[in-house]
Structures are given as C-alpha cells and as structure tokens.
Amino acid sequence: MTVTSRFDEGIAHLHRYVAVHGTSNPRQRDAIDGFPIGRWVNTRRSDYRRGVLPAERIAQLESEFPDWQWKTNARTSFTAGLNHLRRYVARHGTSNPRQHDVIDGFPIGTWVATRRAEYRSGQMPPGHVRQIEAEFPDWQWNIRRSGGSSTG
Structure with a gap:
C-alpha cells in the first residue's frame, strides 16, 4: 500500500x-x-x-473536517466546546442540549455531559465553572431527562 x-x-x-x-x-x-x-x-x-x-x-x-484541531489539550477543547455551545444556544435557545445533539459536526451533547460529570466529581477548574455560569444563565449542572415513553 x-x-x-x-x-x-x-x-x-x-x-x-x-x-x-x-x-x-x-x-x-x-x-x-x-x-x-x-x-x-x-x-x-x-x-x-x-x-x-x-x-x-x-x-x-x-x-x-471543519472541527479539525492540530493541537488538542484541555484548554483548547474547553474553548472549542464553549464556541459550539454558543452556536447551539443561538440556534436552539438553550444551553442544555440532549446527550446525542450535534452542532456543526461537534458532539455538543456529549461535551456538555462531560462538563457536568467533571463538575459533579470536583474535577472542573473553578474558572470554567464561573465562565459557564456567567455566560449561560439557563445552564443546569444536574439534569435528569424523563425516561418515560410517549404515545401518539
């Protein structure tokens, strides 16, 4: 080959x-x-x-690959995620996407779920916590989606 x-x-x-x-x-x-x-x-x-x-x-x-990154580290990933979350909010009106939601090819639902898990485990830097809370007033650290089935 x-x-x-x-x-x-x-x-x-x-x-x-x-x-x-x-x-x-x-x-x-x-x-x-x-x-x-x-x-x-x-x-x-x-x-x-x-x-x-x-x-x-x-x-x-x-x-x-529009989301391609030549260098990845925690800071770039956090900043990239925030940029995608801003676009998600502009398009959907909420900073609380579902787990499988994607925006511009970026898995925003997974990114948000990971930030929440970091927060709950005490792993998220305090500056990131403050930035998210200040920029996204509807942000929720703990979110539980109803698992019930719908009819109709």
Whole structure:
C-alpha cells in the first residue's frame, strides 16, 4: 500500500468516524471499522508539528473536517466546546442540549455531559465553572431527562 493510499484510507475512515461520533477529533484509543483512527489522527498531528505533512494534506484535513484541531489539550477543547455551545444556544435557545445533539459536526451533547460529570466529581477548574455560569444563565449542572415513553 502506498503512502497516498494509506492517507486516503485514513481520510475515508475519519469520515466514517465523524458520521458516527460527530467529531473529527477521536481519542488516541478510538477505532472505527477496526481501523485505529485515533492513532492515525495523532500521527497526522505529529507529522504536522514536525513539518513533514504536505501542504495539500493539511488543506484537505482542514477543508473536509471543519472541527479539525492540530493541537488538542484541555484548554483548547474547553474553548472549542464553549464556541459550539454558543452556536447551539443561538440556534436552539438553550444551553442544555440532549446527550446525542450535534452542532456543526461537534458532539455538543456529549461535551456538555462531560462538563457536568467533571463538575459533579470536583474535577472542573473553578474558572470554567464561573465562565459557564456567567455566560449561560439557563445552564443546569444536574439534569435528569424523563425516561418515560410517549404515545401518539
């Protein structure tokens, strides 16, 4: 298999990953259809940092995956999540999305659920707590959705 076809195979798997998970930023251990997509993405980021990823590949990743991040860390992820939550509020009028809600390809429901879990476990930095509470007046740290079935 050539380098080009391996890259194209990774792109195809990343598209499938996005279709399932709503983001192009998998965790290191994530796989899709048996393909180690998390490792593949981390290798592309490493190639980028080392300056060995060709410009056309950089452009392809950035154009095909709007939420693509070259560098991921807790701060960038928090800021990216806040930006998506702002767009969600503008579109839906609430900062309390359902678990599976996605906005612009970003899994906002999962991001919000993770922030709530961090808060409940005492893991969320106090500055993040203050920022969320100040910016989103309808924010709820503990939310329970009714599990009843509907008829009709």
